[in-house]
Amino acid sequence: MAAELHVELVAADRSVWSGEATLVVARTTSGDIGVMPGHQPLLGVLESGPVTIRTSGGGTVVAAVHGGFISFADDKLSLLAEIAELSDEIDVQRAERALERAKSEADDASAERRADVRLRAVAAR
Amino acid sequence: MGAQLRVYKRRIKSVTATKKITKAMEMIAASRVVKAQRKVAASTPYATELTRAVTAVGTGSNTKHPLTTEAETATRTAVLLLTSDRGLAGAFNSNAIKAAEQLTARLEAEGKEVDTYIVGRRGLAHYNFRERKVVESWSGFTDEPTYADAKKVAAPLIEAIEKETAEGGVDELHIVYTEFVSMMTQTAIDGRLLPLSLEEVAEEKPAKGEILPLYDFEPSAEDVLDALLPRYVESRIYNALLQSAASKHAATRRAMKSATDNAGDLINSLSRLANAARQAEITQEISEIVGGTAALADATAGSDK
Numbered sequence: 430m431a432a433e434l435h436v437e438l439v440a441a442d443r444s445v446w447s448g449e450a451t452l453v454v455a456r457t458t459s460g461d462i463g464v465m466p467g468h469q470p471l472l473g474v475l476e477s478g479p480v481t482i483r484t485s486g487g488g489t490v491v492a493a494v495h496g497g498f499i500s501f502a503d504d505k506l507s508l509l510a511e512i513a514e515l516s517d518e519i520d521v522q523r524a525e526r527a528l529e530r531a532k533s534e535a536d537d538a539s540a541e542r543r544a545d546v547r548l549r550a551v552a553a554r
Numbered sequence: 555m556g557a558q559l560r561v562y563k564r565r566i567k568s569v570t571a572t573k574k575i576t577k578a579m580e581m582i583a584a585s586r587v588v589k590a591q592r593k594v595a596a597s598t599p600y601a602t603e604l605t606r607a608v609t610a611v612g613t614g615s616n617t618k619h620p621l622t623t624e625a626e627t628a629t630r631t632a633v634l635l636l637t638s639d640r641g642l643a644g645a646f647n648s649n650a651i652k653a654a655e656q657l658t659a660r661l662e663a664e665g666k667e668v669d670t671y672i673v674g675r676r677g678l679a680h681y682n683f684r685e686r687k688v689v690e691s692w693s694g695f696t697d698e699p700t701y702a703d704a705k706k707v708a709a710p711l712i713e714a715i716e717k718e719t720a721e722g723g724v725d726e727l728h729i730v731y732t733e734f735v736s737m738m739t740q741t742a743i744d745g746r747l748l749p750l751s752l753e754e755v756a757e758e759k760p761a762k763g764e765i766l767p768l769y770d771f772e773p774s775a776e777d778v779l780d781a782l783l784p785r786y787v788e789s790r791i792y793n794a795l796l797q798s799a800a801s802k803h804a805a806t807r808r809a810m811k812s813a814t815d816n817a818g819d820l821i822n823s824l825s826r827l828a829n830a831a832r833q834a835e836i837t838q839e840i841s842e843i844v845g846g847t848a849a850l851a852d853a854t855a856g857s858d859k
Contacts, residue, residue, distance in 0.1 A: 439599045441701040441792060459773040472610055473772030474781045498782065500607050502769070507603045511701060511785070 432466035433485045434504045440513040452483040455499050470502040477542055479550040491516040493550035516550045524548050556835045562828035573817035580810035583803045590800035601789050608786050610769050611779050628725035630667040636731040636798040637677030638696045646805035647676040653742035654730040704792035712784050731794040732801035740801035
C-alpha cells in the first residue's frame with residue numbers, strides 16, 4: 430500500500446472535502462504543483478483553477494478553487510480557498526450562462542475567470 | 555357588562571395578542587441561533603488552517619510587512635464596531651456601543667485619532683444622532699452575514715492600513731463585537747486585529763508544543779504573507795460577524811422570552827382585576843334587587859294598613 434496524505438479542502442464558510450489521497454495537483458502562482466506523500470513542507474499561493482485530488486481508493490476528485498493557499502506538512506495537506514466547489518456540485522449550464530454574460534460585459538473579468546474555472550473543473554472530471 | 559369590566563377584557567385581549575407575537579419571535583430567534591451557531595462552526599476549519607499558515611510564515615521567516623510591523627508612534631487608529639440592523643434584542647446593541655465608546659476614549663487618551671467604521675443600522679443611528687463622524691458603514695446583512703460581506707467590510711480597512719498615515723491611512727485596527735460565549739452569555743469585547751502580533755497568533759493555536767516544520771514558500775515568503783494577511787483579516791472579521799449575529803439572535807430570544815413572561819403575568823393580574831370587577835358588579839346587582847324588594851315589601855305592607 431502506497432503512502433497516503435490527508436487532504437482537507439476548506440472554503441471560507443464550510444469544509445468542502447476531506448479524505449486520504451495519493452496525489453494532489455494544484456495551480457500556484459508560479460505554476461502547477463503536484464504533491465505526493467513525503468513532500469517537503471510547503472506553503473503556496475493558489476491561482477484560480479481546478480485542483481485534482483487522486484484519492485487512495487483510486488477515484489479522482491476535481492474541485493474549482495478561486496484563489497487561496499496550499500499548505501503541506503507531515504503528510505497533511507490543506508487547501509484553503511475563499512470559494513471552492515467540487516466538480517459534481519457545479520451547475521454546468523449556469524456556469525456557461527455566467528461565462529457568456531461575463532464575456533458580453535467586458536469589464537467583469539473576475540466573473541469570467543470564475544465561470545471559466547468552473548467549466549474547466551467539470552471538463553477535467 | 556359594566557364599563558370597568560369591558561375595559562379589562564379589552565386590555566386582556568390586546569396583551570394576549572402581544573404575547574402571541576413575542577412568543578413567535580422568541581421561537582424564530584431560537585431557531586436562528588442554532589443556524590448561526592452552525593455557521594460559526596462551519597467557518598472554524600478555514601480560520602484554524604489560516605491561523606496555522608500565518609503562524610508558519612511568521613515563525614518560519616523574518617519577513618517584514620506593513621500588516622505586522624508596529625508603527626513606533628501610532629497616530630491614527632480605526633475602530634470597527636459590529637452592531638445589528640434591528641433592535642428588540644435587549645442590551646445587545648447598547649453593550650457593543652458602550653464597549654466601542656470606552657475603547658475610543660482609551661485610544662484618544664493615548665493621543666490617537668480614531669476613525670470609526672460601523673456595521674449595522676443600530677450603531678450607525680446611535681452615532682448619527684450624536685453627530686459623530688463615521689468613516690464608512692454597512693448594513694443589511696447582519697442577520698446572516700456571508701463571506702462576501704466580510705470581504706466588503708475588510709477591503710477599505712485593509713486599504714486604510716496599507717496607506718501612509720500622512721495620507722490619511724491608519725496605523726492600527728481594532729474591532730468591537732459581541733462574543734457568543736453560550737446561549738445565556740454574550741459579551742461585548744474589543745480586540746486589536748492589526749498590526750498583527752505573531753506571538754499572539756501562535757498562542758491562540760490549540761495544539762501547544764507542536765513544532766512547526768520549515769516550510770518551502772511558493773513563490774516567496776513575502777508574496778505568501780502579502781496574500782495571506784488580508785485573507786486572515788477577512789476571516790477574522792467574518793468570524794466576528796458570525797458571532798455577532800449568533801449573539802444578536804440569542805439576545806433577541808432572551809428579550810422576547812422575558813417579554814412573553816411579562817405578558818403572561820400581566821394577563822394574570824388583569825384577569826384577577828376583571829374577576830373582581832365582575833364580582834363587584836354582581837354584588838351590586840344583588841344588593842340593588844334586595845334593596846328594591848325590601849322597599850317594595852315595605853310599600854305593600856304600608857298600603858295594607
